Every structure is written in structure tokens, then in C-alpha cells.
Amino acid sequence: MRLLISDGINAEEVEIRELLDKGRIILKNLLKNTYRTPATLGYTDWEISEGLGTGAPGGVYYSKITTVLEQSPRGTLVIRRDTGSGELTVEYRDGRISGAWKKAEISKVSMTADEAWFDEYYLVDGGFTQLRVTVRKDAPGVRVKHMALFSTPVKQSVSTIRTPSITSPTANQQVFRDLLKLDNTGYFNAYRDPFAKTEYLISDKATGTPITTFSTDKQTPIDLIDQSELPINGEYTVACRHLSDIGEWSAWSKPVDFSLVTIEIFFGFLGALRATGFNDANFSTLAADRVRFGFYGAESSAGFGAALFTSKLED
Numbered sequence: 362m363r364l365l366i367s368d369g370i371n372a373e374e375v376e377i378r379e380l381l382d383k384g385r386i387i388l389k390n391l392l393k394n395t396y397r398t399p400a401t402l403g404y405t406d407w408e409i410s411e412g413l414g415t416g417a418p419g420g421v422y423y424s425k426i427t428t429v430l431e432q433s434p435r436g437t438l439v440i441r442r443d444t445g446s447g448e449l450t451v452e453y454r455d456g457r458i459s460g461a462w463k464k465a466e467i468s469k470v471s472m473t474a475d476e477a478w479f480d481e482y483y484l485v486d487g488g489f490t491q492l493r494v495t496v497r498k499d500a501p502g503v504r505v506k507h508m509a510l511f512s513t514p515v516k517q518s519v520s521t522i523r524t525p526s527i528t529s530p531t532a533n534q535q536v537f538r539d540l541l542k543l544d545n546t547g548y549f550n551a552y553r554d555p556f557a558k559t560e561y562l563i564s565d566k567a568t569g570t571p572i573t574t575f576s577t578d579k580q581t582p583i584d585l586i587d588q589s590e591l592p593i594n595g596e597y598t599v600a601c602r603h604l605s606d607i608g609e610w611s612a613w614s615k616p617v618d619f620s621l622v623t624i625e626i627f628f629g630f631l632g633a634l635r636a637t638g639f640n641d642a643n644f645s646t647l648a649a650d651r652v653r654f655g656f657y658g659a660e661s662s663a664g665f666g667a668a669l670f671t672s673k674l675e676d
Contacts, residue, residue, distance in 0.1 A: 416505060418447060419498035423491065438465060438483040438492065440505060444476060447500025452493045453485045462493055470521075476549075478506070522603050522611035523549040525559075529582060530599065530619040538593055538621060543575060544582035545601045545614065554605040556580060566596040566618055588621070596620045 416422060442449065452462040465483035472479055485492075496503050529544035530536055548556040561575045561583070573590045577583050591597065598616035 416447075416449070416494070416496040416503040418496055418500055418502055420496045422494045436485050436490070437468070438485055440481045440483065440494075441473075441478050442481065442506070443504040444472065444479055445501075446503040448497045449481075449503060449505075450495040450497070451483050452495075453490050454493075455486075455490070521550060521554075521609055522605060524612040525601055525603055525614045527599055527601060527614055527617040530617060532617050532619075534619045535622045536619055538623065539585075539588065541585045541588060541591075541619075541621070542582050543585065543599065543601070548580060548603045550605055554607050554609065556603065557606045558604040559601055560604065561599055561601045562613070563591065564598050564600075564616070566598050566620075569598075572597070591621055593621050593623050 438451065438453075440449070440451070451465040453465055454460045454462050463486070465485050467481055468484050469482040470479055471482075494505075525545040525547065527543075527545055529542045543561050545559065548559070550556075558576055558578050559580070562571055563573050563575070564571045575583055575585065596618065597620065598618055600613045600616040602613045603611040
């Protein structure tokens with residue numbers, strides 16, 4: 362059996378070596394972090410198989426009575442659940458009386474390194490507590506690992522929308538005119554609010570002055586053809602951010618440096634890089650220039666040999 366334990370900042374799974382009377386436990390392995398907050402841990406009565414509880418759509422699950430330190434104004438419940446499943450509603454009440462249920466507030470959401478599990482932190486009142494967890498009827502089922510209650514309230518420590526990173530252009534890349542492509546690591550929202558837009562900001566590298574922005578409502582790369590606002594041989598930075606459908610923005614990504622350069626065309630006979638002539642060197646022009654030469658009239662060749670030639674505007 363494994364247990365999820367946390368102090369409000371860190372959360373980790375540990376294996377239980379021995380279960381003693383009155384709910385005391387001995388842990389098999391040493392914890393990675395030091396937990397100084399005392400609390401009594403409790404499980405729900407979900408059917409647990411190999412450390413996982415499966416909640417069906419519309420299912421309602423009740424916990425046994427659990428104890429959060431009564432001297433604590435509020436305690437914190439941690440639920441580790443899979444990222445691709447339905448929504449949960451978590452409620453609690455005083456376990457000593459059959460009182461009204463109160464909805465637990467989410468105070469923090471974090472994600473495991475493999476992006477397979479959320480740790481959701483809910484605030485509950487201190488004392489003897491009973492939990493009620495409901496899976497939304499029109500949502501997929503939910504897989505939940507063991508839950509833990511502890512006494513220290515926590516604050517939000519992760520962004521609702523993950524901060525993206527620029528993947529194109531790469532750092533310090535020299536980009537030929539009309540071949541600038543913008544891309545990023547993709548949208549991720551801790552609360553599953555749908556994607557609305559990605560915005561890219563291009564600035565002058567030397568001064569940091571914003572020059573232009575590009576936006577897209579699709580999660581695909583942008584191939585920029587019109588770069589009239591970006592002079593050739595200039596040095597720039599690009600950053601991006603994401604917008605959810607409810608109007609929340611992510612933080613700006615870390616800027617990436619790049620420069621726009623002109624195409625260099627060489628002619629030769631001795632196999633120089635990007636040469637054309639009597640050898641087999643491949644040749645590509647990346648500028649939209651009219652190039653008029655060749656002997657055989659083949660659509661994509663130039664010179665006397667097998668050298669390949671490609672131009673955006675062929676004539």
C-alpha cells in the first residue's frame with residue numbers, strides 16, 4: 362500500500378511498511394522532504410486497487426471520519442488525480458454531527474513531472490471531518506490515488522496556464538528572409554479551460570523595444586511571409602504567451618534571440634558550398650529574387666552537371 366503525504370508545499374508517495382493500531386503507520390522508505398506538520402491521515406472508501414481509486418461518472422463517495430488538528434483554523438486535503446479525467450466536487454462537514462455540507466475551495470494545483478497526475482489542494486475546516494467527493498455526471502470517470510489531510514493551509518504556487526517556451530526560432534538562429542517560423546511548447550491549463558489564442562511579441566534585441574505582434578487562434582506554427590516591419594540584418598527577440606477562453610493569460614515566455622539575414626549566392630566550379638556549375642553541389646536560394654541562368658532549361662537545375670537549383674521565383 363502506498364500513501365500520498367504532504368506538508369502543503371511538497372507532496373510525495375511513500376510505501377507503508379506496517380499499519381499499527383489507532384491509525385499509526387511506519388513508512389518503508391525515507392521521505393525526500395521533511396514534514397513537521399502533524400496530522401491524522403485518512404482514506405476515502407473508494408475501491409482501491411494497486412493504489413488507485415476509480416470514480417464513475419455521477420458517483421458519490423464518502424470518506425471515513427478524518428482528523429485535522431483542531432487548533433488549526435483550516436486544514437488541507439490533497440487529492441492526487443489523473444490529468445485527463447473528469448471534474449470532481451469536494452465537500453466536507455463536521456464528522457460529529459450530520460450537518461450541512463460545505464464546498465471545499467481549491468487553494469493550489471500542481472502537476473507531477475510526468476504530467477500524468479494533478480495534486481489538488483482543498484481547504485477544509487479543522488477538527489473531525491467527513492468528506493464527500495462527487496464525479497460530474499457528464500464527465501469521464503476519474504482515477505484518484507490515496508488522499509491525505511494535513512493541517513497547514515497552502516497558497517497557489519503554480520500558474521493556472523503553464524508558461525510556454527519558444528521552440529522556433531532556436532536561440533541565436535540566423536533566419537533567411539521569408540522563412541521565419543514561430544512555434545512554442547503548447548498550451549496547458551491546470552483547470553482545463555480551453556485554448557483561445559497564442560500571441561507572439563517581437564522586439565529589438567538591443568533596446569528591448571516592441572516592434573510587432575503576431576497572433577493565432579490555432580495551436581500550430583506560424584509561417585511568416587510578410588516581414589515588412591522586420592528589416593533584414595536586424596537582431597531581434599521573440600516571446601509568446603497563451604490565452605484561455607475565459608480571458609486568462611499565461612506569463613510571457615523567456616525571450617529567444619534571432620536575426621534575419623540576406624541570402625548569399627555563390628557561383629563556382631570547385632564544389633564550394635551552395636555553388637552551381639560543373640559539380641554535384643546542391644544549391645538553394647531562399648530569397649524571392651528572379652534568377653535567370655542555365656543551359657538545359659530543366660525546371661529545377663542549373664549548370665552543366667547534376668547540381669540542384671530551387672528558387673521561390675523561377676524563370
